[in-house]
Amino acid sequence: MEQLTASVWVHRIDAEGFPTVAAVAFTPKRAFVVDTLMRPQDMRPVLELLAEHAGGRRIVVVNTHHHWDHVYGNAAFPGVDIVAQHACPRLILAQGNTADEYVPLQPPEGVPLPTITFGDRLTYSDEPETVHLIHAPGHSEDSLVVFLAGARLLMAGDTLEWPLPNFAQRGGKDAWIHTLRQLKQLPVELIVPSHGPAMRRTIIDANERYISQVHEAVAAAKKGGAGRNDLDLPAAAFLGDDVVLDDVYEEVHRDNLVWAWDEV
Numbered sequence: 001m002e003q004l005t006a007s008v009w010v011h012r013i014d015a016e017g018f019p020t021v022a023a024v025a026f027t028p029k030r031a032f033v034v035d036t037l038m039r040p041q042d043m044r045p046v047l048e049l050l051a052e053h054a055g056g057r058r059i060v061v062v063n064t065h066h067h068w069d070h071v072y073g074n075a076a077f078p079g080v081d082i083v084a085q086h087a088c089p090r091l092i093l094a095q096g097n098t099a100d101e102y103v104p105l106q107p108p109e110g111v112p113l114p115t116i117t118f119g120d121r122l123t124y125s126d127e128p129e130t131v132h133l134i135h136a137p138g139h140s141e142d143s144l145v146v147f148l149a150g151a152r153l154l155m156a157g158d159t160l161e162w163p164l165p166n167f168a169q170r171g172g173k174d175a176w177i178h179t180l181r182q183l184k185q186l187p188v189e190l191i192v193p194s195h196g197p198a199m200r201r202t203i204i205d206a207n208e209r210y211i212s213q214v215h216e217a218v219a220a221a222k223k224g225g226a227g228r229n230d231l232d233l234p235a236a237a238f239l240g241d242d243v244v245l246d247d248v249y250e251e252v253h254r255d256n257l258v259w260a261w262d263e264v
């Protein structure tokens, strides 16, 4: 595992081509495990870190949202509280029955559902740290972010993503833009997205620009007669000059265009 700050560690895996993070944040009383990746065995390094460093802390698993690359390792934590937004358990169950070819089969251990849910916000006061779980819809209905107020650090799930966000909530664009504007109000210095490197706050503006400009450009193209599968809108027009996309994110961009065509 990689130690990011005095109290935060990350473990990165490759999830079907996506670099994907599980994080651990220690407070005086608790050890928060943020996301459980694709399989229980993906969480082995996290369990080892906890065995070494958690001491008497209470372990709390957080699912940032229901997608398979964030919750399918939940079975690595038997008997531990799993916290998520209120919509998450229903969406995990629905995902288990999906015919979507992008969703891998559940691991043989199954996917234990969250045991504690909340609506808008759940706060843990562990002086000198305060941990806020904040509902952040847009990428998915149940997305949440983890804000460590003392450390000024935000674990963003897929609400923020680098090099570009992945559209996944039907009708979610306006909620997502609203969420990003709320995030800009938080006194955050370091952002840890589930996919991508730890970054400064500039990722918020970059993602907002991509989401709004892709929807605008697709709407204009559709009005001009472009079909769902022949949108010629290269990603570079919506990203900073220094951003280079690999094949995986080129495909995410193409899927985003089609997704947006259905929305506008």
Ligand SMILES: [Zn+2]
Pocket: 067, 069, 070, 158, 194, 195
């Ligand atoms: Zn993800």
